[in-house]
Amino acid sequence: MVFQRTILIAEDEDDEAFLFQRALKKASIPNPVQRVKNGDEAIEYLSGTGSYGDRNLFPLPILLLLDLNMPKKSGFEVLEWIRQQPFLKTLAVDIFSGSGRSEDIDRALRLGANLYLKKPITLHELDGLLQGYRQIMVCRGFI
Amino acid sequence: MENQRRKPQTQIGLLLSDLEGAREICHWVKEAGYAAREIPDADSEGSNLGDCDLLIVSFRRWEALRGLLKSNESKKGSTEPSLSVIVCCPPQADLSHVSLEELDQSIAFLPSSLDHRLLVFQIKGLLERRRAEQDLRYRLREREDMLGSISEVFFSVDKEFRYTFFNEKAEKVGGKPARELLGKNIWDEFPLLKNTDFYRRMHQAAVDRQIYVSEYLGPITGGWFEMRIYPSAGGLSALFVDISARKKAEECLLKTQEQLKEAYNHLEQAVEERTAQLHSANARLEELLYSIAHDLRSPLRGMQGFAQAFVEDFSAALDDRAKEYARRMTAAVVFMDRMLSDLIELGRVTKTDVHLETVDLAETWKSAMAQHEEKIRSTRASIKVSPDLGHATANQTLLVQILSNLLGNALKFARSGCPPDVKIWTEKRDTRFLEIYIEDKGIGIDGRYHEKVFRVFERLHGADYEGTGIGLALAKKAAERMNGQLDFTSNPGEGTTFCLKLPT
Numbered sequence: 001m002v003f004q005r006t007i008l009i010a011e012d013e014d015d016e017a018f019l020f021q022r023a024l025k026k027a028s029i030p031n032p033v034q035r036v037k038n039g040d041e042a043i044e045y046l047s048g049t050g051s052y053g054d055r056n057l058f059p060l061p062i063l064l065l066l067d068l069n070m071p072k073k074s075g076f077e078v079l080e081w082i083r084q085q086p087f088l089k090t091l092a093v094d095i096f097s098g099s100g101r102s103e104d105i106d107r108a109l110r111l112g113a114n115l116y117l118k119k120p121i122t123l124h125e126l127d128g129l130l131q132g133y134r135q136i137m138v139c140r141g142f143i
Numbered sequence: 144m145e146n147q148r149r150k151p152q153t154q155i156g157l158l159l160s161d162l163e164g165a166r167e168i169c170h171w172v173k174e175a176g177y178a179a180r181e182i183p184d185a186d187s188e189g190s191n192l193g194d195c196d197l198l199i200v201s202f203r204r205w206e207a208l209r210g211l212l213k214s215n216e217s218k219k220g221s222t223e224p225s226l227s228v229i230v231c232c233p234p235q236a237d238l239s240h241v242s243l244e245e246l247d248q249s250i251a252f253l254p255s256s257l258d259h260r261l262l263v264f265q266i267k268g269l270l271e272r273r274r275a276e277q278d279l280r281y282r283l284r285e286r287e288d289m290l291g292s293i294s295e296v297f298f299s300v301d302k303e304f305r306y307t308f309f310n311e312k313a314e315k316v317g318g319k320p321a322r323e324l325l326g327k328n329i330w331d332e333f334p335l336l337k338n339t340d341f342y343r344r345m346h347q348a349a350v351d352r353q354i355y356v357s358e359y360l361g362p363i364t365g366g367w368f369e370m371r372i373y374p375s376a377g378g379l380s381a382l383f384v385d386i387s388a389r390k391k392a393e394e395c396l397l398k399t400q401e402q403l404k405e406a407y408n409h410l411e412q413a414v415e416e417r418t419a420q421l422h423s424a425n426a427r428l429e430e431l432l433y434s435i436a437h438d439l440r441s442p443l444r445g446m447q448g449f450a451q452a453f454v455e456d457f458s459a460a461l462d463d464r465a466k467e468y469a470r471r472m473t474a475a476v477v478f479m480d481r482m483l484s485d486l487i488e489l490g491r492v493t494k495t496d497v498h499l500e501t502v503d504l505a506e507t508w509k510s511a512m513a514q515h516e517e518k519i520r521s522t523r524a525s526i527k528v529s530p531d532l533g534h535a536t537a538n539q540t541l542l543v544q545i546l547s548n549l550l551g552n553a554l555k556f557a558r559s560g561c562p563p564d565v566k567i568w569t570e571k572r573d574t575r576f577l578e579i580y581i582e583d584k585g586i587g588i589d590g591r592y593h594e595k596v597f598r599v600f601e602r603l604h605g606a607d608y609e610g611t612g613i614g615l616a617l618a619k620k621a622a623e624r625m626n627g628q629l630d631f632t633s634n635p636g637e638g639t640t641f642c643l644k645l646p647t
Binding site: 013015016019022069098099101119121122123124126 | 437438440441442443444445447448449451452473476477480491
């Protein structure tokens, strides 16, 4: 299996997912991207069950960009589950949420999130944010 | 005339055996206040005998007077020659009240050798006792009449609990006439009374001779009485005052009180429940506000994102007007996002626990200024800070929020053409409060809008001045969360002075 350095995006809003993926490209983050629409799907994908059984089609990601507010299982629940799975020990989980509440930030970091990014309101700001984020990706060896 | 006035009801006649001491006796008797008359030997008629307390005659006249006193002939001593004194009653006397046996024993059989004076005293004592007895009898009868006619149950018993008196009311309540009861044992006549509180107290009073007063539910009538038990020399008396009406009123009152209390408890409970409901409804609303504000941002990001992507991706096909429209869409979205942020902030200030501590005001003001650094520089604002701002008991975060808001307003609402002129100082007019003043020389606030400025989404100046209309509502809420107050005075066209009052 080729080491693809896949990024998995867990985001329930189609528009946001679309604009985000567009911004990733614009920020020259070249990694292949997979997207799931809720917490349950995220867990299925990561554990390779259900419709995500084929690792060739759905490779194990190196990074999960996780929204917190999602239908079915929330981002917190997914995060909690991930940190209990030995085989996902090396998976980086960055939170990408609209919430700026300190209690949400604290909780996510306590549950083992690697990074917490607050979604900016304009695309312009997002572009700026992702430029900085690209540097972090490089440092982590994800690019 | 005096002797007439003091005349007793019943006469007592005195006969002496010889006249040697008779005059003297007569004198003594008169001096004691009684009507006494010496009947001379010559008077064989014995006229007006009935007018006197004492009748003094010579023994020699005894036979002559026998006819007049024939009712007393049978008296033991009357024919006894060895006796020097005979006491007897005239026929008019009501003998039923006189203890003649006693008279006979103490006086009638005195030997003739007895000193006359002593004899007179004895007679006098006898008469007084007689009179006292008479009075007592009268008073007793009066009292009995009175006790008999009072409208409360009254009776007396002797030491063996036998009835000695039983009044009319008692007859009525007991259902038995007094004449049947007198002399009979109370517990035999009214076995219902046995082992009642009355029974126990009667026995107690009989032993300790104390007066007992207590409330008592009578078993005969089933009514409430105030029971009074009085010990006397001869036994016990009992008075029962009917307090059924009072008792009923009391019970009624007690019942009403209980009902009131119950109603009050109900109300209390209802209020508690209502309050709890309101609290939870409030909490739900705040939660809803937060999630609405939060959820609204996602489509906002979409709107703005696509507007921007539109311009970027189709730049070549769009003219400047199309690009300007897209820019305005972005501006509208950014403004709405700020409103949502402020709303979320307002919810947070309302909701979170506030911890108060001693806060350095100069430092706090610096933090507030830092948030407006850019604006201060660009407007070339003059900001004068009093050198001794001191300390306040406050929450650092909330206080920065308030001061930043007020400073932001002062910078924003400057008169056109004039750089903002802001002053901050503190006053301590009252030991209980610290007052923080922030004054600007801006456009001021019309008095008509005094109430309005602190309301959410109220904007007085429309599009000329940017703002979400939440800032002052937020500041006031923050002040209240620290048990403080926020108010202002203003002259339109001259400026506004805000006063933040914090408890010390």
